Amino acid sequence: MSRLEERYRTLLRLLPAGYRQEWEDDMVAAFLESMDTGDPETTAYLADYGRPSLSEAASIVSLAVRLRLGADASPRSRRWGQAVRLATLMAMLTHAVLATGGVAVALWYSGKLAWLPAPAPELMLTGPASIWSTTWDLAGYAWLPAYVALVLGYRRVAQAVALLAIAPPAITTAVAQAVGDVPLTVSPWALLLVDVVLLLAMAAFQHGVPPVPRRPWLLALPIGVVLVALPLFILQAVEPALRLLDWPGLAGAAVTVAMAVHLAVRATRRSTRTLPWSLAFTLLAATAFALRAATLPDYHDQAQRAALTTIASVQIVAILAVGVPLAVSAVRALRDTPAATSPPTPAP
Amino acid sequence: MTEPAFFILTALIDNPRHGYGIVAEVAELSQGRVQLKIGSLYGALDRLVGDGLVELDREEAWQGRLRRYYRVTEQGRDALAAEAHRLAANARLAAARLGDQRSPITGTSS
Secondary structure, eight states: OOHHHHHHHHHHTTSOHHHHHHHHHHHHHHHHHHTOOSOHHHHHHHHHHOOOOHHHHHHHHHHHHHHHHSTTSOHHHHHHHHHHHHHHHHHHHHHHHHHHHHHHHHHHHTTOOTTSOOOOGGGOOOOOOOHHHHHHHHHHTTHHHHHHHHHHTOHHHHHHHHHHHHHHHHHHHHHHHHHTSSOOOSHHHHHHHHHHHHHHHGGGGOTTSOOOOHHHHHHHHHHHIIIIIHHHHHHHHHOGGGGGOOHHHHHHHHHHHHHHHHHHHHHHSOOTTHHHHHHHHHHHHHHHHHHHHHHGGGGGGOTTHHHHHHHHHHHHHHHHHHHHHHHHHHHHHHHTSOSOOOOOOOOO | OOHHHHHHHHHHTTSOEEHHHHHHHHHHHTTTSOOOOHHHHHHHHHHHHHTTSEEEEEEEEETTEEEEEEEEOHHHHHHHHHHHHHHHHHHHHHHHHHTTSBOTTTSSBO
């Protein structure tokens, strides 16, 4: 076996075992032939030092996502696919809602919304704005078009726009921490990691999966802004104690509340359609838990360390208290779902 | 029908072909516009086989490997004919709307 073939077979391991059993050798043969240049010397060189091109690798990754999470996956994998899509939508919705709420509040504070009563002077808690924080804020607003694009079915557009939301904060954080403008902390990096995972998870919305129901997900945007984002910003402005809730804290609280609501709804309406939601909340709870736990060391140098640590501990307990029973019941329900359908077989 | 599936069926109409044979034929048919990646080829091929539009024709040994040749089924021919008909109807619609401009179907001014 040539090195090139070894590399290609390694790449093919991304595909489900049943699929590989059926198609792997054929795919390898076709791939190796596609690398045959006709010149024996070049072909021999490629056999040793060649690699599958980026576009070849991308085609395998996309096939793997479809087979593992998409329309062609086993019933159990399909549930996970639905769960990943729901969790991605919910996380993107949260980003979009907070971005829109942020725009509205910024406009209000700056007096652009003349028809609203002017905010009290003590509400204007924006500190001296640096170029870094401005870039950060502007980039964050990209989550709104990214979310809308994803709901409307423009997955690649959504990913490209989300990259705009992720890249500038990554650069500004790296620069600001490197020059010592801000202390070295885990939080911004942990949040960025979640955003990158979100960007990759959008791959689960590939061709062939059922489209996102547009009306409820688009409606959720204004409802979320009015019922969650605006009250939250105003409360944080009015009640300084609430500012102790940082972003991982808010995410944890939001996930805990959402899980509690989901459990209540599920208790009244027994339906098989709730399983992907339960799995999605399990994914979100695991993320919120990891985020909260990973960002705890950042409290070390804070003045209100004791209060912050207490709040964070309560959050961790709350996430676990609601999340663990939900995860256990979801995994049990998943076990009742068939693990696999038979792999496709060519006709004799 | 996706574009890879459309071109794979078209490539198989005259002769059974093996995996890379399909890639090469599709590239030639589309004058290099459609370069199927192996992942896209087998992603489309497994669906076509699953739907009964394409089936295994034979296996042949070639340079120490087994080459699988695929052929299009009757059902596959019908599906391709229906799709070609649909695309042609769409193209005629656009050509009619374009009016006195150069018609993309006949390649002549209408």
